[in-house]
Amino acid sequence: MAHMYKQHSQILLTTNEMGKADSAAVVAGVPAMELMAAAGKAVADAVLGRWSRCSVLVLCGPGNNGGDGFVVSQLLLSAGWPVRLAFWGSVEKLSPEAAHFYYAWQGEVEAYSVDLLEQTDLVIDAMFGAGLTHALEDKARDMVDGIIERKIPVCAIDVPSGVDGTTGAALGNVAPAELTVTFFRQKPGHLLFPGRGLCGKLVVADIGIPDPVLDELNLQTWENSPELWCRDYPWPRSEEHKFHRGHAVVYGGENITGASRLTARGAMRIGAGLVSLAVPIKAWAIYATAMTSVMVVKLEQSQEAEDFEELLLDPRHNVIAVGPGAGLAGFERIRTRKIVLAALATNRPTVLDADALSAFADDPKILFDAINGPCVMTPHEGEFARLFPTFNESTDINKSPDINEQCVADKLTRTRLAAKLSGAVVVLKGADTVIASPDGRAIINSNAPADLATGGSGDVLAGFIVGLLAQGMLPFDAAAAAVWLHGEVGNEVGIGLIADDLPNHLPKVLSAFKRQYFSD
Ligand SMILES: NC(=O)C1=CN([C@@H]2O[C@H](COP(=O)(O)OP(=O)(O)OC[C@H]3O[C@@H](n4cnc5c(N)ncnc54)[C@H](O)[C@@H]3O)[C@@H](O)[C@H]2O)[C@@H](O)CC1
Numbered sequence: 396m397a398h399m400y401k402q403h404s405q406i407l408l409t410t411n412e413m414g415k416a417d418s419a420a421v422v423a424g425v426p427a428m429e430l431m432a433a434a435g436k437a438v439a440d441a442v443l444g445r446w447s448r449c450s451v452l453v454l455c456g457p458g459n460n461g462g463d464g465f466v467v468s469q470l471l472l473s474a475g476w477p478v479r480l481a482f483w484g485s486v487e488k489l490s491p492e493a494a495h496f497y498y499a500w501q502g503e504v505e506a507y508s509v510d511l512l513e514q515t516d517l518v519i520d521a522m523f524g525a526g527l528t529h530a531l532e533d534k535a536r537d538m539v540d541g542i543i544e545r546k547i548p549v550c551a552i553d554v555p556s557g558v559d560g561t562t563g564a565a566l567g568n569v570a571p572a573e574l575t576v577t578f579f580r581q582k583p584g585h586l587l588f589p590g591r592g593l594c595g596k597l598v599v600a601d602i603g604i605p606d607p608v609l610d611e612l613n614l615q616t617w618e619n620s621p622e623l624w625c626r627d628y629p630w631p632r633s634e635e636h637k638f639h640r641g642h643a644v645v646y647g648g649e650n651i652t653g654a655s656r657l658t659a660r661g662a663m664r665i666g667a668g669l670v671s672l673a674v675p676i677k678a679w680a681i682y683a684t685a686m687t688s689v690m691v692v693k694l695e696q697s698q699e700a701e702d703f704e705e706l707l708l709d710p711r712h713n714v715i716a717v718g719p720g721a722g723l724a725g726f727e728r729i730r731t732r733k734i735v736l737a738a739l740a741t742n743r744p745t746v747l748d749a750d751a752l753s754a755f756a757d758d759p760k761i762l763f764d765a766i767n768g769p770c771v772m773t774p775h776e777g778e779f780a781r782l783f784p785t786f787n788e789s790t791d792i793n794k795s796p797d798i799n800e801q802c803v804a805d806k807l808t809r810t811r812l813a814a815k816l817s818g819a820v821v822v823l824k825g826a827d828t829v830i831a832s833p834d835g836r837a838i839i840n841s842n843a844p845a846d847l848a849t850g851g852s853g854d855v856l857a858g859f860i861v862g863l864l865a866q867g868m869l870p871f872d873a874a875a876a877a878v879w880l881h882g883e884v885g886n887e888v889g890i891g892l893i894a895d896d897l898p899n900h901l902p903k904v905l906s907a908f909k910r911q912y913f914s915d
C-alpha cells in the first residue's frame with residue numbers, strides 16, 4: 396500500500412530525507428551547483444512574481460540556505476532591483492557550490508546589523524534552512540527581532556529561519572514570512588503548526604531532482620489529498636442495495652443525546668446503508684422522536700452492555716462507533732468501558748471517540764490490549780494526553796523517542812507512536828490533524844478551516860469515518876477520506892458553521908469531489 400503512494404506529489408520529506416534525495420540526485424548526475432542555481436532562481440522568480448521593484452535585503456547564513464541567498468541576490472540585482480547582501484558565517488566553511496555563488500555576487504558583502512533594516516522594503520530570509528540545529532543566537536536573533544519589530548515583509552527560502560522543517564516547531568522567535576519557497580517536496584514543518592502559520596503562502600519549486608530518487612527512500616508521510624485514497628472510495632453502485640453498504644451500530648448515551656445523533660447522521664450521509672443507534676431505555680424516547688432515517692434500538696436498564704453485546708451477535712452489524720455522549724459520570728464510566736470492550740471483542744471495525752477514550756484514562760493498557768481488529772481512535776489533544784500521558788510536546792527535536800519511555804515529541808511523531816502503541820489508526824485532531832497507522836504511515840491534513848472548531852464537529856467526523864468503514868474502506872483510508880471531506884464541508888459552509896450543518900452540506904461536497912476525481 397505504501398508503495399502505491401510513492402510517486403505522489405503529496406509526499407512530505409523530513410529534512411533528513413530531503414538531504415538524501417539531494418545526494419541521490421547528485422549521484423544520478425545532477426550537479427549540486429545546478430540544484431543551488433535552480434533553487435535560487437525559483438526564489439527570485441517567486442519574488443519577481445509577487446513584489447514590485449523595491450529595496451531588498453538578503454540575509455545569508457553559514458550553510459547552503461545562505462548559498463541559495465547568494466544566487467537570489469545576483470538574480471535580483473541583474474533584474475535591476477536595489478539589493479544588499481548581509482552574510483553571517485565564514486567563507487572558508489562554505490560548501491563548494493555556496494562558495495561559488497558567494498564569489499559570483501557582484502555587490503558588497505555586509506555584516507548583519509539591524510541598521511540595515513531601516514531602508515529595507517523586503518527581506519529574503521536565507522539564514523537557516525534544513526540545517527537548523529538550535530534557536531538563533533547573537534546577530535541572527537537580533538535580525539529576526541528587528542524584522543518582527545518593524546513588520547518588514549519576508550520571503551523565506553525553504554523555511555522561515557528558526558522553523559524546524561521536520562516538526563514545524565519554532566526554535567525561538569521567528570520572523571513570519573509572506574511567502575516561503577521550498578524545493579522538490581513540502582516538508583512536514585510546512586503543514587504542522589506553528590510552522591504552517593509562519594510560512595505564509597508556500598511555493599514548492601522543481602529544482603531538477605528526478606522523482607525516481609524517492610524510490611530509494613522508505614517514505615511514510617503524505618499531505619492529505621483524495622489522490623491518496625480516491626481509488627478506494629466506496630461510491631454506491633447501481634447493482635447494490637442498502638445491505639451492501641453496511642450497517643453501522645452507534646452507541647448513544649443517556650444524558651448527552653445530541654453527540655451520538657450527530658455521529659449517526661454523519662454515518663448515514665456519507666453512505667452507510669443502515670445505521671442503528673443503540674441507547675439506554677431511559678433516553679429511548681428522546682432519540683426515537685429525533686431520528687428518522689436512523690433506527691433506534693433500546694438497551695434495557697442495568698444490562699445495557701449485555702444487550703449491546705447481543706445486538707452485535709448479528710453479523711450484518713459490520714461496524715461500530717462508541718464515544719460521543721457515551722458518558723463518564725459515576726457508573727456511566729464503567730458502562731462506557733463495557734460497551735467499548737464489547738465492541739472491540741467483535742474484531743469488527745470500530746471507531747472510538749471522546750468518552751470511549753477518556754473512560755480508559757486510568758488504565759489505557761486495558762484499552763490497547765483489547766484492540767485486536769481494525770480500529771480508529773479520534774482524540775483531540777486533551778483526550779490524547781489522557782491516553783498517552785508520556786508523549787508530550789517539546790523542543791527537543793534531536794531525541795528519537797521510545798514508546799515505552801517518558802518522551803517528548805512533535806505532533807507527527809506522537810501520533811505515530813500512539814498508533815504503534817495502541818494498534819489503532821490514530822486521528823489526532825486539530826487545525827493540522829495527523830492520521831497515523833500502526834504500520835508507520837502518516838498523513839497530515841491541511842484543508843480544515845478554523846470554523847470547524849465548534850461543538851459536535853468531532854462527533855460528525857466519527858460518523859463520517861464509521862460510515863466509510865461500513866462500506867468497506869480500510870481504516871487508514873477511511874480516516875483520511877473522512878478528515879478531508881470534513882475539512883471540505885467546513886470550507887463549503889464557512890463562517891457561522893454549526894455541527895448540524897456538516898452532514899447537511901456533505902452531499903454538495905461529495906458531488907463536487909466526484910466530479911473532480913471521477914469525471915470519466
Ligand atoms: N537539499 C537540497 O536538495 C538542496 C538544499 N538547498 C538549500 O540548502 C539548505 C540546507 O543547507 P545546509 O544543510 O547547509 O543547512 P543550513 O543552510 O540551514 O545551515 C547549516 C549551518 O548552520 C549551522 N547552524 C544550524 N543552526 C544554527 C543556529 N541556530 N545558529 C548558528 N548556526 C547554526 C550548522 O551548524 C551549519 O553550519 C536548504 O534549506 C536549502 O535552502 C538548495 O541549495 C537546493 C538543494
Ligand SMILES: [K+]
Pocket residue numbers: 460520521522523524551552553554555556
Ligand atoms: K530560511
